[in-house]
Amino acid sequence: MTSSSENYYNPFGAVLLALIIFFLPVTFLYIILGITESLLEKDLLNQNPVNVNINGLETTLYPIKDNLLYLISIPIQIWLMILFLKRKSISLTQSLGLYKFNKKAFISSFVLWLIVFALSYLYGYLLDIEIPEDFVNLTKAAPPLLIAIVFIIGAPIVEELLFRGFLFSNLKHSVLGVNGSIILTTILWTSIHLQYDFSLLISLFFLGLLLGYIRHKYNSVYLAIVIHAIHNLLATINILFFI
Numbered sequence: 001m002t003s004s005s006e007n008y009y010n011p012f013g014a015v016l017l018a019l020i021i022f023f024l025p026v027t028f029l030y031i032i033l034g035i036t037e038s039l040l041e042k043d044l045l046n047q048n049p050v051n052v053n054i055n056g057l058e059t060t061l062y063p064i065k066d067n068l069l070y071l072i073s074i075p076i077q078i079w080l081m082i083l084f085l086k087r088k089s090i091s092l093t094q095s096l097g098l099y100k101f102n103k104k105a106f107i108s109s110f111v112l113w114l115i116v117f118a119l120s121y122l123y124g125y126l127l128d129i130e131i132p133e134d135f136v137n138l139t140k141a142a143p144p145l146l147i148a149i150v151f152i153i154g155a156p157i158v159e160e161l162l163f164r165g166f167l168f169s170n171l172k173h174s175v176l177g178v179n180g181s182i183i184l185t186t187i188l189w190t191s192i193h194l195q196y197d198f199s200l201l202i203s204l205f206f207l208g209l210l211l212g213y214i215r216h217k218y219n220s221v222y223l224a225i226v227i228h229a230i231h232n233l234l235a236t237i238n239i240l241f242f243i
Helices: 009-039 062-088 092-096 103-126 134-139 145-173 176-190 196-218 221-242
Strands: 050-054 057-061
Touching: 009 062, 009 145, 009 221, 050 134, 050 221, 062 145, 092 145, 103 196, 103 221, 134 221, 145 176, 145 196, 145 221, 176 196, 196 221
Parallel strands: none
Antiparallel strands: 050 057
C-alpha cells in the first residue's frame, strides 16, 4: 500500500488525533478504575502517594497507579494509530517509519545523542541544576521493574510511534515541511511531560529535536526508539541507583 500526500490528515486534524490517541486511552482507564474503586469501596492502586510541586502547582500523584495505567494504555494507543491510518488508506510502514536501520546509522545517531547528552549535562552543571527531588521521589515510589518497563520499553515505543511516526509523517506533507514538523512534534512531545520541572523540559526539547532528526535522516522510527530507550535507560539507572 502506498500513500499520496492527499491521503494524509491536515495539520490540525493530525495534531488533534495525536492528542486523542495519547490521552483518551489512559483517561478511559482512570475512569474505569475510579468506578471500580467506588463500587468496591477500595483504593486499589493508590499506594505510595507522592506530594509534588509541578511548576508551582501542589498536587498528589500515585506513581504505581499512573505508571501501570500508562503501560496498559499503550496497546490501545497503538491500535488507535493503526485504525486512523487505515481509515485514510495510509501505509503503516511509510507513515510510522517501520524501516530497518544499519550499523552506520546507529553509530552516527548514538554519537549525536552523546553530544546532546553531554551538552545537557554541561548545561545543568554550569547552571547548578539538579534533578528535581519530586521527580526522584516519584520514580522511586513505584516498583523498579514497573519503572524500567515503562521508561525503557513502553514510553520509547509508543511515544516514537505516535510523535515521530504518526504525527511527523502527516505533518511533513503539509505546509510545515520537514523542519517545521520536527519542531512542532518536539513541542507537543515535550508538552506531554509537563509534570517534570522546567529545567528537565529544556533538555527534553533538545532530545526531541534530535529524535526527530534521526527519524527523518534515516527514515526509521525503530532507530529513534532505540536512542530514546538508551537515553531513558541511563536516566533510570542514574535515578534508581545513584541519587
